[in-house]
Amino acid sequence: MAFFHGITVTEVTSNGVTVQVVNSAVIGLIGSAPQWLAPVGSGPGINKPTLVATPSQASVFGQLVQGYTIPYALDAIQDQGAGAVIVVDVFNPNTHQTTFTSETITAPASVGPPVSLGHMGLVGPGLPNYTIAESTVVVKNAAGSTTYVEGTDYTIDYVNGLLYTKAGTTITASEALKVSGAYCDPSKVVATDIVGTVSGSTYTGIQALQGTFQTMGLFAKLLITPGFTDEVTSAALLAMANKIRAIAFTDAPAQTPVATAIANRGTSGNAFNQASDRLVLCYPQLLITDLGIVPTGVTVSPQGVVGYTYANATVESPKSQWDAGATAAKDLSNGFWFSPSNTPIVGVLGPDMNIYMSAFDPNSDTNNLNAAGIVTIFNAFGTGYRVWGNRASSFPGSSGPTTFICIRRTLDVIEQSIQYASLQFADQPITNGLINSILTSVNAFLRSLVQKGALVAGSSVSYNPADNPSTSLANGQIVFRVNVMPPPPAEQIIYNFAVDTSLLSNLGPTVSSNSNANQVLPTA
Numbered sequence: 387m388a389f390f391h392g393i394t395v396t397e398v399t400s401n402g403v404t405v406q407v408v409n410s411a412v413i414g415l416i417g418s419a420p421q422w423l424a425p426v427g428s429g430p431g432i433n434k435p436t437l438v439a440t441p442s443q444a445s446v447f448g449q450l451v452q453g454y455t456i457p458y459a460l461d462a463i464q465d466q467g468a469g470a471v472i473v474v475d476v477f478n479p480n481t482h483q484t485t486f487t488s489e490t491i492t493a494p495a496s497v498g499p500p501v502s503l504g505h506m507g508l509v510g511p512g513l514p515n516y517t518i519a520e521s522t523v524v525v526k527n528a529a530g531s532t533t534y535v536e537g538t539d540y541t542i543d544y545v546n547g548l549l550y551t552k553a554g555t556t557i558t559a560s561e562a563l564k565v566s567g568a569y570c571d572p573s574k575v576v577a578t579d580i581v582g583t584v585s586g587s588t589y590t591g592i593q594a595l596q597g598t599f600q601t602m603g604l605f606a607k608l609l610i611t612p613g614f615t616d617e618v619t620s621a622a623l624l625a626m627a628n629k630i631r632a633i634a635f636t637d638a639p640a641q642t643p644v645a646t647a648i649a650n651r652g653t654s655g656n657a658f659n660q661a662s663d664r665l666v667l668c669y670p671q672l673l674i675t676d677l678g679i680v681p682t683g684v685t686v687s688p689q690g691v692v693g694y695t696y697a698n699a700t701v702e703s704p705k706s707q708w709d710a711g712a713t714a715a716k717d718l719s720n721g722f723w724f725s726p727s728n729t730p731i732v733g734v735l736g737p738d739m740n741i742y743m744s745a746f747d748p749n750s751d752t753n754n755l756n757a758a759g760i761v762t763i764f765n766a767f768g769t770g771y772r773v774w775g776n777r778a779s780s781f782p783g784s785s786g787p788t789t790f791i792c793i794r795r796t797l798d799v800i801e802q803s804i805q806y807a808s809l810q811f812a813d814q815p816i817t818n819g820l821i822n823s824i825l826t827s828v829n830a831f832l833r834s835l836v837q838k839g840a841l842v843a844g845s846s847v848s849y850n851p852a853d854n855p856s857t858s859l860a861n862g863q864i865v866f867r868v869n870v871m872p873p874p875p876a877e878q879i880i881y882n883f884a885v886d887t888s889l890l891s892n893l894g895p896t897v898s899s900n901s902n903a904n905q906v907l908p909t910a
Contacts, residue, residue: 418476432475433590466711482575488530506684582594671737721840841871842870853865
């Protein structure tokens with residue numbers, strides 16, 4: 387610098403930065419939704435990750451309709467009092483549809499009241515929240531010789547599957563008609579739709595979850611694809627969990643016996659035949675009361691009043707959505723370092739298979755399932771139904787501490803939190819000031835987690851010169867050691883009982899100085 391005769395002051399910031407904890411209670415949900423039954427203009431679109439935190443926000447994916455997975459999953463998650471959900475809806479009526487041909491209906495007796503075509507969600511330009519080029523609905527006379535014109539002879543309510551005749555129509559009252567078309571069919575959604583693809587800047591299905599940090603500032607940490615129990619979907623979900631440091635949940639098929647669920651741990655081609663700290667196996671499926679709309683049950687009264695038919699039946703429900711919701715709720719109420727096991731499940735009627743549940747018998751079904759690395763359900767007198775099991779699918783093949791779901795998740799949160807905070811230090815000159823700032827920041831963060839009970843005392847970060855030879859530093863590489871230990875869950879509590887006959891000497895009255903020496907003991 388140029389010569390200066392005087393006094394200068396250089397201000398150096400040596401304090402560390404604050405490390406923000408990653409939100410662990412965000413669920414990633416991939417499935418199908420009837421956006422055609424959502425308010426017009428509210429549908430988020432196909433394969434677009436959408437953040438849902440309230441029931442009103444969930445309404446953009448439509449109502450409960452049988453066959454669609456997303457509204458049911460959101461309902462289950464919100465029953466647990468859980469937090470945010472990143473939803474990816476893969477349903478596309480342009481491809482996920484079923485055609486019907488020459489179905490016979492009777493035209494309305496007069497202009498005004500409609501007739502039902504037997505299917506909700508008819509595919510056509512009138513279906514809300516989708517872009518559909520042209521109508522699939524064709525209306526002809528019984529002989530098939532005359533094709534009637536939409537907008538001139540009739541109109542269609544594509545949502546409810548209703549046909550209205552228009553004034554001046556050439557359709558005669560109560561005429562027999564032949565109707566063909568296509569309706570939205572969620573059963574046409576297959577594993578490849580859920581798994582998704584990456585094509586240029588377009589991400590679909592599960593793959594769409596990897597871009598949410600750029601658009602929302604967060605990643606989902608609990609991943610589910612309820613209704614899809616195949617190995618292909620499970621493997622893709624696990625691959626995404628590895629990529630974004632999340633936990634994936636997969637289900638056994640409905641009505642799977644206990645012995646089969648355990649045997650599937652070694653059955654090639656089965657979703658349960660996987661082993662990872664990031665994959666949770668959920669068994670069995672759970673029974674719920676289905677209050678969804680039956681899409682083939684729209685009715686029209688003699689007065690022309692349209693009504694829905696609701697299932698109101700007991701059906702199976704994938705356990706993954708309930709377990710993910712319970713885990714997220716536990717995070718919010720207790721902390722991400724708590725195990726999801728022994729957490730209440732709200733809103734279910736019970737398992738879809740008979741299970742012998744016991745916390746005291748090592749030969750019980752619940753214990754055998756947990757021993758095979760399967761998270762199950764538990765209920766005892768007065769406890770209500772609960773998530774039961776601490777281990778991911780890496781157990782029992784591995785017995786390390788990261789087989790505990792809560793330890794794997796705690797490490798994920800800590801690692802990703804430190805990563806995000808360290809972006810501020812990237813590309814700064816490697817000096818003692820930088821080293822001290824990093825140590826100060828991370829150690830303050832780790833101490834706060836120790837105080838909360840998320841880490842065992844002694845967890846710390848350090849800089850070791852032996853890890854940082856001059857050649858590495860000269861190449862811009864600096865290494866820190868992070869030593870942490872999350873607290874394991876109390877999976878087994880052992881009491882060693884002893885029958886101590888010497889305690890019998892304590893029997894008899896206690897004689898004091900003012901007591902009656904002739905005191906008589908009671909006989910019973």
